[in-house]
Amino acid sequence: MGEALQQQWTSIHDPTTCTRKGLCPVKKVGGQDSPTPSYSLYFEQHGTGPIKVVFIMGLNVSCNAWAHQVKHFGRLPQYSILVFDNRGVGNSDTPRGPYSTSGMAEDVIVLLDFLGWTEKRSLHLVGLSLGGMIAQGALRTSIPHNVDVITLRIELSYRIPERFISLTLAATTAGGFPLCNIPPDAGMIELKSSCRVQFIRDPEKRVPYVVEMCFNASWLDATAKNDAKGRTNREVQTALYNERAALTRVQKPLGAISQMWAGFTHHVQAERLAQISKTIPKVVILTGDEDHLIRPANSAYLKKHMAEAEYIVWKDTGHVVNMQHVERFNALLEGVFQEGQARMEGRI
Template identity: 55%
Template sequence: MNADKTAATDLPTLFDPETCVRKGLCPVSSIRNKGDPFEKHSLYFEQHGNGPEKIIFIMGSFAWAGQVEYFGRIPRYSVLVFDNRGVGNSSAPRGPYTTSGMAEDTITLLNYVGWTEHRDLHVVAVSLGGMIGQELAYRIPERIISLTLAVTTAGGKPWNNFPPNEDKIPMIHDMVFPREWLDAKAEDDPQGRTNREVQSEIYRKRMDVTRPQTFMGTISQMAAGLTHYMSPDRLRRISKSVPKVLILTGDEDHLVRPSNSIHLKQHMPEAELVEWERTGHGIHVQWKKRFNDLLERVFEEGRQRVEDFAPEL
């Protein structure tokens, strides 16, 4: 058993143990060797599947249950999910945080697990994760095949982060999903429950297997969202230097309005913009199969473009 598995043996996988090939704690601050005890922190991560094509999902581990379940079982893929600093099973160092600092965390994790090759990585990022994904793509565009930025912004909007409290569940769901969808019968649910009932159970399970978010983690992550800004020049640089970029939004997103995705597209002319109707902020949960199918198309188009891609830097 490798060292990172040993360090996290007391942390159960959030997903199917049969697909989990590696999990642990990446000692971010030790690798950077800063020597500041207040900045000491580690990132909890899991790898599912061991295929040659690599996907990193950015926005906390548990958020990606529908994607890990699907892509983690396809032999061609390796899936990497992790908890950002300040949430889940990762530590909460002194804040405030920035999206640029969280992107540096992500690069440290990628290097730690050995995902360092040229044009070898699909990045899928949602909401605050999308802000981190922008910073990541600006730093290591040569390592990325495709970049998916869903329900996110180039900056200027606050990120509302709620503590894992049972009483907050209805409020959270009403903010990230359309009410019509929440009240509808869940697709393929053997118990005939509504989407609201299914999502409430999923959230309760999350609370059982992850640590409660600390006050420091909560306010520091909010600070990262509030201070995030990606200038038009930097957006254009990303758009020109990554073979395939997708911008995805929903028309009923009340947390990060669709106009933010339109702004991204205006300054990322090479990117593809997709907007789904009757869709809220929890886009990859509300339309799990549709989202996964779209990712497969994006991955394929990215692969096709890599060979002849000549970035304009």
């Protein structure tokens, strides 16, 4: 990729660890009455190591939100890290909606094929919030009956659980339209704020709403650890969000609403969850006990139907676990990757 093309996209991630970035074309084929146009997904690969990790971000957030993970794993020689913008956000295109998590999972598979990440038992998958819902779709194993040829091809593309060594589902849900996808009572204010936020263009006015939605109040009000300025977590996170906002293309309302629809209509049946749990060598379900956007009980439901999975609840923790507890989250992932590899090789 030429230098001029590399500079077309601005990223918050370290350019010295970036080994590949660009646009992946996604070609869609819809029904005769409603063909879906082709579009592109923006992606970045950091590192060239043998341990490959795919990160899928959540609702209406660009891959810049994985900054702490890219910084950590991208600098370690044993890792290759893939982050990307889902359709409808960041540097990716915004095709017409509404979207579905199964359709967005198809995007992931197209991207993996485009990059040549197709070998069996070669990948670790990490999904946060809506990203975890998309990850469940990417691991889909069943094929519905009485489908036409076009639909069958789409469903077959989901049959890639054999590519994964581990799966981490963070702050997410199996869904169940419509009630299971509605936040708890404490989160309904955040939900209403989330809808309003999509139409606020001024980052200085938008960011405070986002911070309140993503983290629990007690943690936000506490003094941040290892902060030379002695700021609260709220002040630190506000500064970080402003930094990312300055480097992220403003999201179109169509993309925001379409992604929200995908989250509200998401549903993976219990039988499919059980199959995923049996198929992947290592599965971890992680939630914060003060998550006001996705009910912590939804993670308990995942565990109920994913018997082999490890179930973890972090105390005094909100929704965005990867940014609230950076070192802890990265250490957890390292352990998951190692245990998944050991299980795959039959060492444990």
